[in-house]
Amino acid sequence: MLNSTRTTSLNPLLEGLRPSPTLAMSMRMRERAAAGEEVYRLGFGQSPFPVPEEVVQAAVAHIREKDYLPVSGLWPLREAVAAFHQRTSGQPCSPEQVLIGPGSKELIFNLQFAFEGEVLLPAPSWVSYAPQARLTGKQPRWIHTGAQHQWKLQPAGLEATCEQVGDVPKLLILNSPNNPSGQSFSPEECRELAAVARRYGLLLLSDEIYGELHHEGRHSCMAPYYPEGTVVTGGISKWCGAGGWRLGYAIFPPQLQWLQQAMSSMASETYSAVSAPIQYAAVNAFRGSQSLDDYLQASRRILKAIGQYCYRELRQAGITLPPPDGGFYLFPSFESCKGRWKHQTITTDRQLCEKLLDETGVALLPGSDFGCDPASLCARLAYVDFDGEKALQAVQNGHIQPEDAAFIPEYAPLIQQAVQRVREWTMP
């Protein structure tokens, strides 16, 4: 007789693994909305903007492409990504250095899998890095940052951790502009962190998926500061509004060709290649055009206006948070409200988020999902609950400027209501 415990046994690496908190939150939102309850979707970080029309048209034109494409990606796409990277970072890049994958998330996982050693993560960090590390059998080591440093990793903190870890290979994952903090590294900060990375021979994965969404268009890529040890990842999910298309890339320096080859072999035994029509369409996205530049310019101005509005309103209510400079997230800490608000039973960020959702309909994600201490009462706010297509059209037609006072009430009314509800909820 078949032993049922044997047929149902789970890989121990999967024990305790929950659905990604962002996806779980998005499901909870849908349930609330279906039950007719009010919801403000500030929990899930999806681009509010449509895929640019010319990129959509390119996908439609190539829908009949049905053959498997090369494992590392369609050659014209690798050329376009290399040129894009060179244009945006100033760092020379050849198509051979580019690996295309089904979203940068999968590439980040595969890199963690291919790497042997310690994984170092600043806290806070994007929700999926740590579970991915655990799936590959590694326990990530957190490097705590603080509100006083805008949640940015400090060179001294990195150095101290490298000393503690000692002489084993180390992988550091950085993300700028940052999810969850909305903060970006300046060129000087990149230089200082790169100096430490070089001194300790770190493998540096620089996740730059929000690079094009730096609000001033001044993203600093990590690779020029530490070219020999940096892998840059990115894709079309955020700046091109195409998260569901599942296309990302990783760029390797020649010194890390062994890693690129290993990841390419993994790809050949797992996902094979990214969907063909999507790869053809992405060529247009990365080649760029005047209309894509206009789209990006308008997207950045809209995000900046909404991000600054949320920041100002929350700060005036006594909530601690740094002003955002890229992407579409804020990372408020409610710790300063503790002494004066009526929610005295709240001691953890999860309780905070649950109570906030129940009492106001506003969904945030607890900071502990990002590696923070639950008692610091941090939460991530994604300011994307607005009609990006409508806002983009209005701004591009010159109907309104994102900086106009009427913009937020007219084009981001749910965000305005949500922020006002959070403010009121934190009052004494």
Ligand SMILES: Cc1ncc(COP(=O)(O)O)c(C=O)c1O
């Ligand atoms: C910081 C960060 N990195 C990576 C990803 C994954 O992006 P992709 O859609 O390319 O897999 C996300 C998506 O939310 C993200 O926020």
